[in-house]
Amino acid sequence: MSLELTSQVGNIVLTSGNAGAAAEAAASAAAEAASSTGALSPSAAAALGVGLAAFGAGYAERGIGAAAVGAMAENEDLFVRGLILTVLPETLVILALVAIFLV
Amino acid sequence: MSTPGMNASSGSPGSSNPEYVTARVRARRGVLFDDDEYSKLVRMSPAEIARYMEESEYEQEINALGSRHSGVDLIEYALNRNLARHFDALLGFAEGQLYDLIARYLRKFDAWNVKTVFRGVYTDADSEAVETDMIRAGEFDDALINRLLEAGTVEDVVTVLDGTMFGDAVDAAFEDFQESETLVPLENAVDRAFYEQLLGTLPSGEAIDLYREFLEAEIDFRNVRNALRLARSGAEIDPGEYFIDGGRLFSASEMTTLVENTDELVARIRESRYGTKLSEPLDELEAADSLIDFERALEGVLLRYSKQLGNVHPLSICPVVAYILMKEREVTNIRAIARGREAGLSETAIEQELVIL
Numbered sequence: 001m002s003l004e005l006t007s008q009v010g011n012i013v014l015t016s017g018n019a020g021a022a023a024e025a026a027a028s029a030a031a032e033a034a035s036s037t038g039a040l041s042p043s044a045a046a047a048l049g050v051g052l053a054a055f056g057a058g059y060a061e062r063g064i065g066a067a068a069v070g071a072m073a074e075n076e077d078l079f080v081r082g083l084i085l086t087v088l089p090e091t092l093v094i095l096a097l098v099a100i101f102l103v
Numbered sequence: 104m105s106t107p108g109m110n111a112s113s114g115s116p117g118s119s120n121p122e123y124v125t126a127r128v129r130a131r132r133g134v135l136f137d138d139d140e141y142s143k144l145v146r147m148s149p150a151e152i153a154r155y156m157e158e159s160e161y162e163q164e165i166n167a168l169g170s171r172h173s174g175v176d177l178i179e180y181a182l183n184r185n186l187a188r189h190f191d192a193l194l195g196f197a198e199g200q201l202y203d204l205i206a207r208y209l210r211k212f213d214a215w216n217v218k219t220v221f222r223g224v225y226t227d228a229d230s231e232a233v234e235t236d237m238i239r240a241g242e243f244d245d246a247l248i249n250r251l252l253e254a255g256t257v258e259d260v261v262t263v264l265d266g267t268m269f270g271d272a273v274d275a276a277f278e279d280f281q282e283s284e285t286l287v288p289l290e291n292a293v294d295r296a297f298y299e300q301l302l303g304t305l306p307s308g309e310a311i312d313l314y315r316e317f318l319e320a321e322i323d324f325r326n327v328r329n330a331l332r333l334a335r336s337g338a339e340i341d342p343g344e345y346f347i348d349g350g351r352l353f354s355a356s357e358m359t360t361l362v363e364n365t366d367e368l369v370a371r372i373r374e375s376r377y378g379t380k381l382s383e384p385l386d387e388l389e390a391a392d393s394l395i396d397f398e399r400a401l402e403g404v405l406l407r408y409s410k411q412l413g414n415v416h417p418l419s420i421c422p423v424v425a426y427i428l429m430k431e432r433e434v435t436n437i438r439a440i441a442r443g444r445e446a447g448l449s450e451t452a453i454e455q456e457l458v459i460l
Binding site: 064066070071073074 | 122123127129196418
């Protein structure tokens with residue numbers, strides 16, 4: 001279910017970004033219907049992209065955060081290092097923000 | 104998500120948290136004694152070793168036990184307690200499937216405790232002496248251990264064990280014990296029960312498959328060690344009794360024939376998948392005929408194996424088991440140093456006793 005949704009969203013983002021031809025061939029009927037009616041404006045697609053990037057960053061931080069807290073529990077001096085490593089995936093979201101300025 | 108070692112949990116609730124556990128395990132691995140510290144310890148007297156330990160990881164235990172014990176006993180009990188504290192902590196912060204796998208491995212100490220109680224009861228040692236030898240690192244809680252300690256006869260111990268994972272096996276072996284009047288059947292039953300649950304219904308996954316191979320190697324090494332010891336002792340014992348199921352190297356009946364022919368046994372190990380790893384120790388075994396060195400080499404190989412596995416699958420049970428083995432090794436090493444110094448062995452002789460990676 002969620003996988004299907006992701007691929008559809010991906011298709012929508014691709015087609016509305018005019019990278020259509022290749023994507024359309026593989027697109028499901030539902031995605032085609034969505035793109036042909038133009039349900040998604042470019043800025044909405046960019047916003048979705050940023051949201052997905054934030055989702056990925058959150059997932060990455062889950063593991064790093066757990067490990068960092070574990071390391072801090074053993075040695076408090078690792079707090080700063082742990083904090084830096086934990087927020088590193090945030091760069092993903094910052095890079096994704098570029099899409100907002102391009103559309 | 105099918106990250107190795109993170110499949111659906113079985114047994115304990117929640118999903119496993121390998122990131123957290125392995126981070127803590129790695130930190131604890133970092134404070135284990137290294138080569139330099141060992142070479143310092145080898146030059147110390149038992150009292151100095153105790154003082155050195157007081158300024159390290161073992162501070163808490165040395166302080167707690169310092170008023171009641173002294174010398175090598177103090178060191179030994181402090182080591183055991185520290186080991187138990189660390190391993191208990193492991194169980195404390197692991198969750199889900201990871202907890203399950205760690206607990207399985209740590210039941211080794213339950214088996215150890217049960218065997219100690221059997222021996223204590225059998226030799227009529229007082230329960231206080233037995234209690235100091237307990238390593239409370241397994242899953243048995245204090246109430247159960249106290250009940251075991253209160254048991255006056257071997258039969259009582261068997262009754263107390265009823266319902267634990269050793270219950271059925273010990274029950275079945277009790278008749279043999281009554282016939283033979285030796286503890287061997289009971290001890291073997293305990294060992295077998297432990298190894299059976301260790302390998303039984305392991306979950307699937309890439310990391311777990313490698314872990315299973317490691318456990319099989321551990322069992323194989325144990326069988327090899329037993330076979331060689333039996334061959335050396337020349338005693339009229341059925342080697343099949345000591346055989347532990349689950350290894351890949353040979354079956355119980357094969358072990359019986361191989362014990363009678365050591366050369367064939369060595370050849371068999373050479374041809375097996377452990378051949379390359381063990382070729383050097385095997386050469387030495389054939390040349391020097393020293394079983395002690397070979398056994399130490401086996402432990403070294405197993406330790407390196409677990410460590411390497413921990414690097415291949417950093418987010419799984421593997422690094423945790425590597426840590427457990429390394430910590431156990433440290434405890435054995437320090438004990439060997441302390442006992443060796445007490446007995447007046449030379450520094451080089453003690454250094455030969457150590458397994459250091």
